[in-house]
Amino acid sequence: MRNSLLNGAHWNSIEGENIMREIVIEVKDVMKQFPTGAFLHKKIQVLDEITFELEEGENLAIVGPNGSGKTTLLKILATIYLPDKGSVKIYDHDIFKDISKVRDMISFVSPALSFQKKLTLRETLKFFSGIQDSNIEDIYPFLEEIGLDQLMDERLEGFSEGQKAMTRLAIGMLKHPKILLLDEVTATLDVRRKEEVIDYIDKLDAKLDLTLGLIDHDPMVVDRLCHKILLLRRGGTILRFANVSDLFHEIPYRYDVKVYPRKPLKTKVLDSFGFPYEKLGDFVRFFTQSKKEVDEIHDKLFEKLEAEEIIEFSTSGLSLEDMYFFFLAKET
Protein backbone atom coordinates (compact mmCIF):
# COMPACT_ATOMS: atom_id res chain seq x y z
CA MET A 1 0.00 0.00 0.00
CA ARG A 2 1.31 3.48 -0.69
CA ASN A 3 0.19 6.95 0.17
CA SER A 4 0.14 9.78 -2.32
CA LEU A 5 -1.21 13.26 -2.66
CA LEU A 6 -3.53 13.80 -5.60
CA ASN A 7 -5.53 16.94 -6.30
CA GLY A 8 -4.89 18.12 -2.78
CA ALA A 9 -6.52 15.02 -1.30
CA HIS A 10 -4.91 12.09 0.38
CA TRP A 11 -5.36 8.68 -1.25
CA ASN A 12 -4.49 5.09 -0.61
CA SER A 13 -3.83 2.91 -3.62
CA ILE A 14 -3.56 -0.84 -3.53
CA GLU A 15 -0.70 -2.15 -5.65
CA GLY A 16 -1.80 -4.20 -8.61
CA GLU A 17 -5.52 -3.77 -7.99
CA ASN A 18 -5.87 -0.32 -9.55
CA ILE A 19 -8.24 0.74 -6.75
CA MET A 20 -7.82 4.22 -5.36
CA ARG A 21 -9.73 5.32 -2.33
CA GLU A 22 -9.56 8.73 -0.76
CA ILE A 23 -8.52 8.94 2.85
CA VAL A 24 -11.46 10.64 4.49
CA ILE A 25 -10.49 10.66 8.14
CA GLU A 26 -6.87 10.68 9.21
CA VAL A 27 -6.20 10.70 12.95
CA LYS A 28 -2.56 10.74 14.11
CA ASP A 29 -1.30 10.43 17.70
CA VAL A 30 -4.26 12.25 19.16
CA MET A 31 -4.08 12.98 22.86
CA LYS A 32 -6.81 14.65 24.84
CA GLN A 33 -6.85 15.70 28.46
CA PHE A 34 -9.53 17.66 30.25
CA PRO A 35 -8.49 20.16 32.90
CA THR A 36 -10.29 19.94 36.24
CA GLY A 37 -10.07 21.55 39.64
CA ALA A 38 -10.79 25.10 40.71
CA PHE A 39 -7.79 26.48 38.78
CA LEU A 40 -7.92 23.90 35.98
CA HIS A 41 -4.51 22.69 37.21
CA LYS A 42 -5.30 18.96 37.25
CA LYS A 43 -5.61 16.91 34.06
CA ILE A 44 -7.71 13.88 33.29
CA GLN A 45 -6.38 11.70 30.48
CA VAL A 46 -9.25 10.90 28.11
CA LEU A 47 -7.52 9.83 24.87
CA ASP A 48 -3.91 8.87 24.15
CA GLU A 49 -1.99 7.83 21.05
CA ILE A 50 -5.08 7.47 18.89
CA THR A 51 -4.07 6.78 15.30
CA PHE A 52 -6.24 5.44 12.50
CA GLU A 53 -7.36 6.15 8.95
CA LEU A 54 -10.70 5.71 7.29
CA GLU A 55 -11.20 5.52 3.55
CA GLU A 56 -14.11 6.95 1.61
CA GLY A 57 -17.28 4.95 2.12
CA GLU A 58 -15.91 3.03 5.10
CA ASN A 59 -18.01 3.10 8.22
CA LEU A 60 -16.51 3.02 11.67
CA ALA A 61 -17.95 1.86 14.99
CA ILE A 62 -16.24 3.17 18.11
CA VAL A 63 -16.64 0.67 20.92
CA GLY A 64 -15.43 0.64 24.50
CA PRO A 65 -16.50 0.77 28.14
CA ASN A 66 -17.54 3.95 29.95
CA GLY A 67 -14.55 6.26 30.35
CA SER A 68 -12.79 5.03 27.22
CA GLY A 69 -13.25 8.37 25.44
CA LYS A 70 -15.65 7.23 22.69
CA THR A 71 -17.79 10.36 22.76
CA THR A 72 -14.75 12.61 23.15
CA LEU A 73 -13.20 11.08 20.04
CA LEU A 74 -16.44 11.55 18.11
CA LYS A 75 -16.66 15.15 19.31
CA ILE A 76 -13.08 15.77 18.16
CA LEU A 77 -14.03 14.45 14.72
CA ALA A 78 -17.08 16.74 14.89
CA THR A 79 -14.77 19.69 15.77
CA ILE A 80 -16.57 20.43 19.04
CA TYR A 81 -13.35 19.62 20.89
CA LEU A 82 -9.79 20.16 19.70
CA PRO A 83 -7.07 17.63 20.56
CA ASP A 84 -4.19 18.64 22.85
CA LYS A 85 -1.65 16.78 20.72
CA GLY A 86 -1.66 15.09 17.35
CA SER A 87 -3.54 15.92 14.18
CA VAL A 88 -6.95 15.23 12.70
CA LYS A 89 -7.58 15.68 9.01
CA ILE A 90 -10.96 15.40 7.31
CA TYR A 91 -10.64 15.11 3.53
CA ASP A 92 -7.11 16.44 4.03
CA HIS A 93 -8.36 19.55 5.84
CA ASP A 94 -6.71 20.03 9.22
CA ILE A 95 -9.33 20.71 11.92
CA PHE A 96 -7.07 23.37 13.46
CA LYS A 97 -6.57 25.28 10.22
CA ASP A 98 -9.75 24.66 8.20
CA ILE A 99 -12.39 24.18 10.87
CA SER A 100 -15.09 25.91 8.82
CA LYS A 101 -14.51 23.68 5.75
CA VAL A 102 -14.52 20.60 7.94
CA ARG A 103 -17.80 21.65 9.57
CA ASP A 104 -19.37 22.04 6.14
CA MET A 105 -18.67 18.35 5.43
CA ILE A 106 -19.75 16.70 8.66
CA SER A 107 -22.95 16.21 10.57
CA PHE A 108 -22.87 15.20 14.20
CA VAL A 109 -26.00 13.75 15.76
CA SER A 110 -26.13 13.09 19.49
CA PRO A 111 -28.77 12.97 22.22
CA ALA A 112 -26.67 15.64 23.96
CA LEU A 113 -27.58 18.10 21.21
CA SER A 114 -30.85 19.90 21.60
CA PHE A 115 -32.84 22.65 19.92
CA GLN A 116 -35.01 25.62 20.84
CA LYS A 117 -38.04 23.75 22.10
CA LYS A 118 -40.43 26.68 21.69
CA LEU A 119 -39.95 26.55 17.92
CA THR A 120 -41.99 24.26 15.69
CA LEU A 121 -40.43 21.45 13.68
CA ARG A 122 -40.89 23.50 10.50
CA GLU A 123 -39.21 26.59 12.01
CA THR A 124 -36.35 24.46 13.32
CA LEU A 125 -35.74 22.69 10.01
CA LYS A 126 -36.01 26.00 8.17
CA PHE A 127 -33.35 27.50 10.46
CA PHE A 128 -30.95 24.60 9.97
CA SER A 129 -31.57 24.47 6.22
CA GLY A 130 -30.86 28.23 6.21
CA ILE A 131 -27.49 27.93 7.93
CA GLN A 132 -26.57 24.80 5.97
CA ASP A 133 -27.67 26.25 2.63
CA SER A 134 -29.74 23.14 1.99
CA ASN A 135 -33.31 22.56 0.88
CA ILE A 136 -35.90 21.65 3.50
CA GLU A 137 -37.86 19.59 0.91
CA ASP A 138 -34.91 17.18 0.64
CA ILE A 139 -35.70 15.77 4.04
CA TYR A 140 -39.46 15.29 3.44
CA PRO A 141 -39.12 11.64 2.29
CA PHE A 142 -37.41 10.80 5.59
CA LEU A 143 -39.99 12.76 7.60
CA GLU A 144 -42.82 11.01 5.75
CA GLU A 145 -41.24 7.61 6.30
CA ILE A 146 -41.08 8.13 10.05
CA GLY A 147 -44.36 10.07 10.37
CA LEU A 148 -42.87 13.38 11.45
CA ASP A 149 -44.38 15.17 8.44
CA GLN A 150 -47.66 15.29 10.37
CA LEU A 151 -45.98 17.27 13.16
CA MET A 152 -44.37 20.04 11.11
CA ASP A 153 -46.28 22.81 12.88
CA GLU A 154 -45.98 21.35 16.38
CA ARG A 155 -43.57 22.81 18.92
CA LEU A 156 -40.62 20.57 19.74
CA GLU A 157 -41.33 20.83 23.47
CA GLY A 158 -44.27 18.45 22.95
CA PHE A 159 -42.19 15.80 21.16
CA SER A 160 -41.41 12.43 22.72
CA GLU A 161 -37.75 11.40 23.17
CA GLY A 162 -38.07 9.15 20.13
CA GLN A 163 -39.44 11.99 17.99
CA LYS A 164 -36.67 14.29 19.20
CA ALA A 165 -34.10 11.65 18.25
CA MET A 166 -35.62 11.48 14.76
CA THR A 167 -35.60 15.29 14.50
CA ARG A 168 -31.89 15.35 15.36
CA LEU A 169 -31.26 12.79 12.68
CA ALA A 170 -33.32 14.79 10.18
CA ILE A 171 -31.23 17.90 10.96
CA GLY A 172 -28.05 15.87 10.52
CA MET A 173 -29.17 14.53 7.15
CA LEU A 174 -30.51 17.87 5.94
CA LYS A 175 -26.96 19.05 5.42
CA HIS A 176 -26.07 16.31 2.89
CA PRO A 177 -22.90 15.57 4.84
CA LYS A 178 -19.98 13.61 3.47
CA ILE A 179 -19.37 12.27 6.97
CA LEU A 180 -22.17 11.44 9.38
CA LEU A 181 -21.17 11.05 13.03
CA LEU A 182 -23.79 9.33 15.18
CA ASP A 183 -23.57 9.14 18.95
CA GLU A 184 -25.97 6.46 20.19
CA VAL A 185 -28.76 7.77 17.99
CA THR A 186 -30.82 4.60 18.29
CA ALA A 187 -30.54 4.39 22.09
CA THR A 188 -33.93 6.01 22.81
CA LEU A 189 -35.81 4.34 19.95
CA ASP A 190 -38.17 1.37 20.13
CA VAL A 191 -37.37 -1.73 18.07
CA ARG A 192 -39.55 -0.73 15.09
CA ARG A 193 -38.19 2.82 14.96
CA LYS A 194 -34.63 1.56 15.34
CA GLU A 195 -35.15 -0.74 12.36
CA GLU A 196 -36.59 2.14 10.29
CA VAL A 197 -33.68 4.42 11.15
CA ILE A 198 -31.02 1.83 10.41
CA ASP A 199 -32.73 1.01 7.12
CA TYR A 200 -32.83 4.66 6.18
CA ILE A 201 -29.18 5.28 7.09
CA ASP A 202 -28.23 2.13 5.18
CA LYS A 203 -30.09 3.34 2.06
CA LEU A 204 -28.66 6.83 2.39
CA ASP A 205 -25.18 5.38 2.80
CA ALA A 206 -25.60 3.30 -0.36
CA LYS A 207 -26.98 6.26 -2.29
CA LEU A 208 -24.54 8.97 -1.16
CA ASP A 209 -21.50 6.84 -0.30
CA LEU A 210 -21.38 8.41 3.12
CA THR A 211 -18.66 7.78 5.64
CA LEU A 212 -20.17 6.93 9.00
CA GLY A 213 -18.62 7.17 12.43
CA LEU A 214 -20.84 5.86 15.18
CA ILE A 215 -21.09 4.83 18.76
CA ASP A 216 -23.73 2.21 19.42
CA HIS A 217 -24.03 -0.60 21.93
CA ASP A 218 -26.16 -2.75 19.66
CA PRO A 219 -24.06 -5.29 17.70
CA MET A 220 -26.86 -5.55 15.14
CA VAL A 221 -26.44 -1.84 14.31
CA VAL A 222 -22.64 -2.17 14.11
CA ASP A 223 -22.85 -5.34 12.04
CA ARG A 224 -25.29 -3.81 9.55
CA LEU A 225 -23.75 -0.39 9.16
CA CYS A 226 -20.03 -0.65 9.87
CA HIS A 227 -16.98 -2.05 8.13
CA LYS A 228 -14.46 -1.23 10.83
CA ILE A 229 -14.33 -1.25 14.60
CA LEU A 230 -12.15 0.84 16.85
CA LEU A 231 -12.00 -0.81 20.27
CA LEU A 232 -10.91 1.61 22.98
CA ARG A 233 -9.59 0.68 26.41
CA ARG A 234 -10.62 2.51 29.57
CA GLY A 235 -8.21 5.46 29.69
CA GLY A 236 -8.59 6.11 25.98
CA THR A 237 -6.02 4.01 24.15
CA ILE A 238 -6.65 1.71 21.18
CA LEU A 239 -7.20 -1.95 21.97
CA ARG A 240 -7.91 -2.99 18.37
CA PHE A 241 -8.67 -1.34 15.05
CA ALA A 242 -9.78 -3.82 12.43
CA ASN A 243 -12.50 -4.90 10.02
CA VAL A 244 -15.76 -5.92 11.70
CA SER A 245 -15.78 -9.29 9.94
CA ASP A 246 -12.17 -10.04 10.97
CA LEU A 247 -12.89 -9.27 14.60
CA PHE A 248 -16.07 -11.34 14.65
CA HIS A 249 -14.17 -14.25 13.12
CA GLU A 250 -11.46 -14.06 15.75
CA ILE A 251 -14.02 -14.66 18.46
CA PRO A 252 -14.66 -18.40 18.74
CA TYR A 253 -18.39 -18.09 19.55
CA ARG A 254 -21.49 -16.21 18.41
CA TYR A 255 -23.98 -17.07 21.15
CA ASP A 256 -23.80 -17.78 24.82
CA VAL A 257 -26.23 -19.81 26.88
CA LYS A 258 -26.45 -18.87 30.53
CA VAL A 259 -27.52 -21.72 32.83
CA TYR A 260 -28.55 -21.42 36.49
CA PRO A 261 -28.26 -24.86 38.14
CA ARG A 262 -30.08 -25.86 41.38
CA LYS A 263 -26.76 -27.06 42.80
CA PRO A 264 -23.30 -26.79 41.25
CA LEU A 265 -22.95 -29.03 38.20
CA LYS A 266 -20.02 -31.43 38.20
CA THR A 267 -17.28 -30.97 35.62
CA LYS A 268 -18.15 -34.36 34.15
CA VAL A 269 -21.72 -33.20 33.53
CA LEU A 270 -20.62 -29.92 32.02
CA ASP A 271 -18.09 -31.67 29.74
CA SER A 272 -20.85 -33.98 28.53
CA PHE A 273 -22.53 -31.01 26.77
CA GLY A 274 -19.61 -30.97 24.37
CA PHE A 275 -19.24 -27.18 24.21
CA PRO A 276 -16.74 -24.76 25.74
CA TYR A 277 -17.99 -23.22 28.98
CA GLU A 278 -16.98 -21.10 31.92
CA LYS A 279 -18.24 -21.19 35.52
CA LEU A 280 -19.11 -17.76 36.88
CA GLY A 281 -20.53 -17.54 40.41
CA ASP A 282 -23.89 -19.26 40.52
CA PHE A 283 -24.23 -19.77 36.76
CA VAL A 284 -22.43 -21.39 33.84
CA ARG A 285 -21.96 -19.94 30.34
CA PHE A 286 -21.80 -22.22 27.31
CA PHE A 287 -20.40 -20.81 24.08
CA THR A 288 -21.66 -21.87 20.66
CA GLN A 289 -20.79 -21.02 17.07
CA SER A 290 -24.18 -21.37 15.38
CA LYS A 291 -27.94 -21.48 15.93
CA LYS A 292 -27.82 -25.21 15.24
CA GLU A 293 -25.47 -25.65 18.17
CA VAL A 294 -27.75 -23.48 20.31
CA ASP A 295 -30.67 -25.81 19.45
CA GLU A 296 -28.52 -28.79 20.35
CA ILE A 297 -27.64 -27.35 23.75
CA HIS A 298 -31.26 -26.33 24.34
CA ASP A 299 -32.43 -29.95 23.84
CA LYS A 300 -30.02 -31.11 26.54
CA LEU A 301 -30.99 -28.27 28.87
CA PHE A 302 -34.71 -29.00 28.55
CA GLU A 303 -33.96 -32.52 29.79
CA LYS A 304 -32.10 -31.07 32.79
CA LEU A 305 -34.98 -28.66 33.38
CA GLU A 306 -37.48 -31.50 33.48
CA ALA A 307 -35.22 -33.42 35.82
CA GLU A 308 -35.17 -30.25 37.99
CA GLU A 309 -31.36 -30.10 37.91
CA ILE A 310 -31.41 -26.52 36.65
CA ILE A 311 -33.63 -23.55 37.54
CA GLU A 312 -33.56 -21.71 34.20
CA PHE A 313 -31.44 -20.80 31.19
CA SER A 314 -31.24 -17.96 28.68
CA THR A 315 -29.51 -17.43 25.35
CA SER A 316 -28.09 -14.24 23.91
CA GLY A 317 -26.03 -13.22 20.90
CA LEU A 318 -22.50 -11.92 21.08
CA SER A 319 -22.54 -8.38 22.49
CA LEU A 320 -20.04 -5.64 21.87
CA GLU A 321 -19.13 -5.80 25.55
CA ASP A 322 -18.33 -9.51 25.06
CA MET A 323 -16.16 -8.60 22.12
CA TYR A 324 -14.40 -5.92 24.12
CA PHE A 325 -13.72 -8.20 27.09
CA PHE A 326 -12.63 -11.04 24.81
CA PHE A 327 -9.91 -8.93 23.22
CA LEU A 328 -8.95 -7.39 26.53
CA ALA A 329 -8.56 -10.86 28.07
CA LYS A 330 -6.64 -12.03 25.00
CA GLU A 331 -4.26 -9.13 25.34
CA THR A 332 -3.58 -9.67 29.04
Next chain:
Amino acid sequence: MGYFGRLKSTVVRNLQVDLKYKFNLVIDVAWLILDIIAFTFLGAIVATTSIKNFEYNLADFLLVGVFFWALFGRAYDDTVLALQEEAARGTIGFLLVNNISIRTLLIARFFSSTVKTITIAMIFIFPILWAIGVIQVDLTLIPLIITLFFLSWIFMIGVSLLVSSLNVIFKRIGVLASLFLYALKIASGYYFPVEALDLFFPGLAQSVLQFPLTRCVYLLRELLILGRIHPNIANDILMISLGAVICIGLALIVMSQIEKLSAKWGTLEFY
Protein backbone atom coordinates in the same frame (compact mmCIF):
# COMPACT_ATOMS: atom_id res chain seq x y z
CA MET B 1 -23.85 29.70 2.39
CA GLY B 2 -21.67 32.62 3.36
CA TYR B 3 -21.11 34.04 6.79
CA PHE B 4 -23.80 36.70 6.43
CA GLY B 5 -26.38 34.13 5.36
CA ARG B 6 -25.72 32.11 8.50
CA LEU B 7 -25.81 35.28 10.59
CA LYS B 8 -29.16 36.26 9.08
CA SER B 9 -30.67 32.81 9.71
CA THR B 10 -29.51 32.94 13.34
CA VAL B 11 -30.94 36.45 13.80
CA VAL B 12 -34.31 35.31 12.42
CA ARG B 13 -34.29 32.25 14.67
CA ASN B 14 -33.53 34.42 17.74
CA LEU B 15 -36.39 36.76 16.89
CA GLN B 16 -38.75 33.80 16.45
CA VAL B 17 -37.72 32.51 19.88
CA ASP B 18 -38.10 35.99 21.45
CA LEU B 19 -41.61 36.26 20.04
CA LYS B 20 -42.56 32.96 21.71
CA TYR B 21 -41.63 34.41 25.11
CA LYS B 22 -44.28 37.17 25.02
CA PHE B 23 -44.24 37.71 28.77
CA ASN B 24 -40.56 38.75 28.59
CA LEU B 25 -41.44 41.32 25.90
CA VAL B 26 -44.17 42.76 28.14
CA ILE B 27 -41.64 43.02 30.99
CA ASP B 28 -39.18 44.85 28.70
CA VAL B 29 -41.82 47.39 27.70
CA ALA B 30 -43.00 47.87 31.30
CA TRP B 31 -39.41 48.37 32.44
CA LEU B 32 -38.82 51.13 29.88
CA ILE B 33 -42.07 52.92 30.65
CA LEU B 34 -41.24 52.87 34.36
CA ASP B 35 -37.78 54.29 33.54
CA ILE B 36 -39.37 57.13 31.58
CA ILE B 37 -41.79 57.94 34.40
CA ALA B 38 -39.09 57.77 37.10
CA PHE B 39 -36.56 59.91 35.23
CA THR B 40 -39.17 62.48 34.15
CA PHE B 41 -40.17 63.04 37.78
CA LEU B 42 -36.59 62.97 39.01
CA GLY B 43 -35.48 65.47 36.37
CA ALA B 44 -38.41 67.76 37.05
CA ILE B 45 -37.91 67.75 40.83
CA VAL B 46 -34.13 68.27 40.64
CA ALA B 47 -34.62 71.10 38.13
CA THR B 48 -36.93 72.98 40.50
CA THR B 49 -34.55 72.74 43.45
CA SER B 50 -31.04 73.23 42.14
CA ILE B 51 -28.95 73.46 38.95
CA LYS B 52 -29.41 76.87 37.41
CA ASN B 53 -26.56 77.11 34.88
CA PHE B 54 -27.37 73.91 33.09
CA GLU B 55 -28.20 74.24 29.41
CA TYR B 56 -30.78 71.45 29.21
CA ASN B 57 -33.95 70.72 31.05
CA LEU B 58 -32.70 67.92 33.35
CA ALA B 59 -35.73 65.71 32.64
CA ASP B 60 -34.96 65.92 28.89
CA PHE B 61 -31.32 65.22 29.63
CA LEU B 62 -32.19 62.04 31.54
CA LEU B 63 -34.78 60.84 29.02
CA VAL B 64 -32.31 60.95 26.11
CA GLY B 65 -30.14 58.68 28.25
CA VAL B 66 -33.13 56.37 28.74
CA PHE B 67 -33.69 56.28 24.98
CA PHE B 68 -30.00 55.57 24.32
CA TRP B 69 -29.72 52.78 26.86
CA ALA B 70 -33.09 51.34 25.88
CA LEU B 71 -31.46 50.59 22.53
CA PHE B 72 -28.22 49.13 23.87
CA GLY B 73 -28.79 47.95 27.43
CA ARG B 74 -31.18 45.11 26.53
CA ALA B 75 -28.98 44.03 23.59
CA TYR B 76 -25.97 43.92 25.93
CA ASP B 77 -27.87 41.94 28.58
CA ASP B 78 -29.27 39.49 26.02
CA THR B 79 -25.84 38.97 24.44
CA VAL B 80 -24.04 38.39 27.71
CA LEU B 81 -26.75 35.94 28.78
CA ALA B 82 -26.98 34.25 25.36
CA LEU B 83 -24.37 31.56 26.06
CA GLN B 84 -25.89 30.75 29.42
CA GLU B 85 -29.36 30.40 27.89
CA GLU B 86 -28.22 28.39 24.87
CA ALA B 87 -26.21 26.11 27.17
CA ALA B 88 -29.21 25.62 29.46
CA ARG B 89 -31.27 24.57 26.44
CA GLY B 90 -28.44 22.36 25.14
CA THR B 91 -28.37 24.05 21.74
CA ILE B 92 -24.73 25.15 21.45
CA GLY B 93 -23.39 21.83 20.13
CA PHE B 94 -25.82 21.78 17.23
CA LEU B 95 -24.94 25.35 16.34
CA LEU B 96 -21.19 24.69 16.48
CA VAL B 97 -21.25 21.68 14.17
CA ASN B 98 -23.37 23.69 11.76
CA ASN B 99 -20.68 26.33 11.50
CA ILE B 100 -22.22 28.87 13.87
CA SER B 101 -19.26 29.88 15.99
CA ILE B 102 -19.68 31.41 19.43
CA ARG B 103 -18.78 34.79 17.94
CA THR B 104 -21.45 34.47 15.27
CA LEU B 105 -23.96 33.33 17.86
CA LEU B 106 -23.27 36.36 20.07
CA ILE B 107 -23.21 38.86 17.22
CA ALA B 108 -26.51 37.41 15.94
CA ARG B 109 -27.94 37.76 19.46
CA PHE B 110 -26.87 41.41 19.55
CA PHE B 111 -28.43 42.03 16.11
CA SER B 112 -31.74 40.40 16.98
CA SER B 113 -31.94 42.15 20.36
CA THR B 114 -31.28 45.44 18.60
CA VAL B 115 -34.13 44.78 16.18
CA LYS B 116 -36.34 43.89 19.15
CA THR B 117 -35.40 46.97 21.19
CA ILE B 118 -35.58 49.36 18.23
CA THR B 119 -39.11 48.09 17.61
CA ILE B 120 -40.04 48.56 21.28
CA ALA B 121 -38.32 51.97 21.45
CA MET B 122 -39.97 53.21 18.26
CA ILE B 123 -43.42 52.04 19.36
CA PHE B 124 -43.33 52.95 23.04
CA ILE B 125 -40.51 55.40 23.84
CA PHE B 126 -39.94 57.62 20.83
CA PRO B 127 -43.63 58.64 20.58
CA ILE B 128 -43.77 59.39 24.34
CA LEU B 129 -40.59 61.48 24.21
CA TRP B 130 -41.84 63.21 21.09
CA ALA B 131 -45.24 63.88 22.66
CA ILE B 132 -43.79 65.42 25.84
CA GLY B 133 -41.44 67.54 23.79
CA VAL B 134 -38.09 66.04 24.83
CA ILE B 135 -37.08 65.22 21.28
CA GLN B 136 -37.53 67.88 18.61
CA VAL B 137 -35.66 66.44 15.69
CA ASP B 138 -34.68 68.56 12.75
CA LEU B 139 -34.85 66.17 9.77
CA THR B 140 -31.51 67.38 8.44
CA LEU B 141 -29.85 66.09 11.62
CA ILE B 142 -31.14 62.54 11.23
CA PRO B 143 -28.09 61.20 9.27
CA LEU B 144 -25.80 62.44 12.07
CA ILE B 145 -28.04 60.95 14.75
CA ILE B 146 -28.11 57.59 12.93
CA THR B 147 -24.31 57.70 12.51
CA LEU B 148 -23.82 58.24 16.23
CA PHE B 149 -26.25 55.46 17.13
CA PHE B 150 -24.54 53.15 14.63
CA LEU B 151 -21.05 53.84 16.06
CA SER B 152 -22.34 53.29 19.60
CA TRP B 153 -23.90 50.04 18.38
CA ILE B 154 -20.58 48.82 16.95
CA PHE B 155 -18.83 49.80 20.16
CA MET B 156 -21.43 47.97 22.25
CA ILE B 157 -21.11 44.77 20.15
CA GLY B 158 -17.40 44.83 21.00
CA VAL B 159 -18.10 45.43 24.70
CA SER B 160 -20.70 42.64 24.77
CA LEU B 161 -18.28 40.20 23.10
CA LEU B 162 -15.50 41.09 25.54
CA VAL B 163 -17.74 40.58 28.57
CA SER B 164 -19.07 37.33 27.04
CA SER B 165 -15.51 36.08 26.64
CA LEU B 166 -15.20 36.38 30.42
CA ASN B 167 -18.42 34.38 30.57
CA VAL B 168 -16.79 31.56 28.58
CA ILE B 169 -13.91 31.36 31.04
CA PHE B 170 -15.50 32.01 34.40
CA LYS B 171 -19.12 31.01 33.68
CA ARG B 172 -22.20 32.67 35.11
CA ILE B 173 -20.81 36.17 35.42
CA GLY B 174 -24.33 37.66 35.53
CA VAL B 175 -23.68 39.96 38.49
CA LEU B 176 -20.30 41.09 37.15
CA ALA B 177 -21.87 41.80 33.75
CA SER B 178 -24.63 43.86 35.40
CA LEU B 179 -22.02 45.79 37.39
CA PHE B 180 -20.07 46.48 34.20
CA LEU B 181 -23.21 47.75 32.44
CA TYR B 182 -23.96 49.96 35.43
CA ALA B 183 -20.43 51.40 35.25
CA LEU B 184 -20.86 52.03 31.51
CA LYS B 185 -24.13 53.83 32.15
CA ILE B 186 -22.55 56.04 34.81
CA ALA B 187 -19.55 56.78 32.57
CA SER B 188 -21.81 57.64 29.64
CA GLY B 189 -23.61 60.26 31.72
CA TYR B 190 -26.85 58.36 32.04
CA TYR B 191 -27.57 59.37 35.64
CA PHE B 192 -25.96 62.82 35.84
CA PRO B 193 -24.16 65.27 33.54
CA VAL B 194 -20.52 64.20 33.25
CA GLU B 195 -19.54 67.87 33.62
CA ALA B 196 -20.70 67.62 37.24
CA LEU B 197 -17.63 65.47 37.99
CA ASP B 198 -15.56 68.67 37.90
CA LEU B 199 -17.35 69.83 41.06
CA PHE B 200 -15.62 67.03 42.98
CA PHE B 201 -12.67 66.07 40.76
CA PRO B 202 -11.55 69.11 38.74
CA GLY B 203 -10.46 68.16 35.20
CA LEU B 204 -11.91 64.65 35.29
CA ALA B 205 -14.97 65.50 33.18
CA GLN B 206 -12.89 66.27 30.08
CA SER B 207 -11.14 62.90 30.31
CA VAL B 208 -14.40 60.98 30.76
CA LEU B 209 -15.91 62.84 27.82
CA GLN B 210 -13.23 61.34 25.54
CA PHE B 211 -14.67 57.86 26.17
CA PRO B 212 -16.46 56.98 22.89
CA LEU B 213 -19.79 56.09 24.46
CA THR B 214 -19.84 59.22 26.65
CA ARG B 215 -18.95 61.35 23.66
CA CYS B 216 -21.78 59.78 21.65
CA VAL B 217 -24.39 60.42 24.35
CA TYR B 218 -23.10 63.99 24.79
CA LEU B 219 -23.35 64.71 21.05
CA LEU B 220 -26.76 63.03 20.79
CA ARG B 221 -28.13 65.26 23.58
CA GLU B 222 -26.92 68.32 21.71
CA LEU B 223 -28.60 67.08 18.54
CA LEU B 224 -31.82 65.71 20.01
CA ILE B 225 -32.61 68.31 22.69
CA LEU B 226 -30.98 71.48 21.42
CA GLY B 227 -30.97 70.66 17.70
CA ARG B 228 -27.37 71.85 17.67
CA ILE B 229 -24.34 70.38 15.91
CA HIS B 230 -21.22 70.44 18.04
CA PRO B 231 -18.48 72.49 16.27
CA ASN B 232 -15.93 69.64 16.50
CA ILE B 233 -18.33 66.90 15.45
CA ALA B 234 -16.23 65.65 12.49
CA ASN B 235 -13.22 65.12 14.71
CA ASP B 236 -15.42 63.60 17.40
CA ILE B 237 -16.97 61.11 14.96
CA LEU B 238 -13.51 60.15 13.74
CA MET B 239 -12.34 59.46 17.29
CA ILE B 240 -15.52 57.55 18.15
CA SER B 241 -15.15 55.46 14.96
CA LEU B 242 -11.57 54.67 15.89
CA GLY B 243 -12.67 53.63 19.39
CA ALA B 244 -15.46 51.45 17.99
CA VAL B 245 -13.17 49.72 15.47
CA ILE B 246 -10.49 49.08 18.12
CA CYS B 247 -13.11 47.76 20.52
CA ILE B 248 -14.74 45.34 18.08
CA GLY B 249 -11.39 44.27 16.59
CA LEU B 250 -10.00 43.50 20.02
CA ALA B 251 -13.21 41.68 20.97
CA LEU B 252 -13.10 39.46 17.86
CA ILE B 253 -9.44 38.55 18.45
CA VAL B 254 -10.02 37.78 22.15
CA MET B 255 -13.17 35.81 21.41
CA SER B 256 -11.55 33.66 18.70
CA GLN B 257 -8.70 32.77 21.07
CA ILE B 258 -11.14 32.02 23.87
CA GLU B 259 -13.16 29.77 21.53
CA LYS B 260 -10.02 27.77 20.67
CA LEU B 261 -9.05 27.49 24.33
CA SER B 262 -12.53 26.46 25.30
CA ALA B 263 -12.58 23.76 22.59
CA LYS B 264 -9.33 22.47 24.09
CA TRP B 265 -10.68 22.57 27.62
CA GLY B 266 -13.80 20.76 26.48
CA THR B 267 -16.07 23.39 27.93
CA LEU B 268 -17.31 25.04 24.75
CA GLU B 269 -20.63 23.24 24.32
CA PHE B 270 -21.45 23.83 27.97
CA TYR B 271 -19.52 27.14 27.66
